[in-house]
Amino acid sequence: MRPSGNPPSTPIGDGPIDDWPSRDLIGSDRSGLPPAGEKGDVDAVLAVLQEVPDPEVPVVSVVELGIVRDIDWVDGRLAVNVTPTYSGCPATEVIEQHIHEALVAAGYSDPLIQRRLSPAWTTDWLTDAGREKLRAYGIAPPVGSASKRSLTGQSDPVVPCPLCGSNATERVSEFGSTACKALYRCRDCLEPFDYFKCL
């Protein structure tokens, strides 16, 4: 039973992204890019976007961040739908510009970058590869599922240290290097680290 008053949560990955064949996106072959202006290969576009980093965490691509929601062709023109990580995130316009530039450089003429605000992005959309890269970069990836947490009201999860793996960590500040991260400290290796907050 769902608690009354809460709207049904949107299943993660619902919508057009579900239609994408599941496969390892990172290893996609970049050859065979379609001629600009023709309806083309979604995988080829993904391969280009896989090379576009998140400005705030450059080890993670916009695809791994989960903000690329849909790829389509409108009258022969490539249209990419992007959902900002959170409304008002200052990086959003920069990300959209970088996506546009990367696609033009790859031969897509005048790609349309559209901002889709609903459903809102959640950290549940981070790919497994993206989470691994965050950890390798020294940023603790989000713990648990945003949709589950909103139902249970759970807070302050145990955040394993990305450097030594210890669970003996403590939150130092609600805000880390950016608003979507919190600053934590490890009591074992004594290193401070950013935690990518569960949103």
Ligand SMILES: [Zn+2]
């Ligand atoms: Zn540690």
